[in-house]
Amino acid sequence: MPRAASICYVQGCTSRTVRSGRCGVHAPPERAWARPSARNQLRDSAWERRVRPRALARDGFACVRCGAREGLEVDHITPIAKGGTWTLDNAQTLCRPCHSAKTQRDRTKP
Structure with missing residues (x-):
């Protein structure tokens, strides 16, 4: 059974999550050190x-x-x-x- 879509955990935002439990607007930026050179x-x-x-x-x-x-x-x-x-x-x-x-x-x- 597919997982239910979750909403962003920023207070007042009802958008679906994209990454880190947040929507595309509130998701943290990708960290430079996480990408290999x-x-x-x-x-x-x-x-x-x-x-x-x-x-x-x-x-x-x-x-x-x-x-x-x-x-x-x-x-x-x-x-x-x-x-x-x-x-x-x-x-x-x-x-x-x-x-x-x-x-x-x-x-x-x-």
């Missing part, structure tokens, strides 16, 4: 399933900068925002402190 839409689950594990194995499950074996993250050598790719050639294993330092350097480079 254009560059993240290019990201595929293939990164998580194929590239990331291969990068970790290739680098011996250790940070390529300091050799740490805990808190590992796979980083893009050339950031996606600066023309990098989602491939294994552009991936490296870094520990959290080295990754943070590299990210800071990448942000200050033109």
Whole structure:
């Protein structure tokens, strides 16, 4: 059995709900952070399933900068925002402190 139409919960409004219990007039605007950015839409689950594990194995499950074996993250050598790719050639294993330092350097480079 279909669900009964509900009305907007803004006092005095009798229009049907569209989103978040409100009508089209009273519905909140779509939040910018709820939409993925254009560059993240290019990201595929293939990164998580194929590239990331291969990068970790290739680098011996250790940070390529300091050799740490805990808190590992796979980083893009050339950031996606600066023309990098989602491939294994552009991936490296870094520990959290080295990754943070590299990210800071990448942000200050033109």
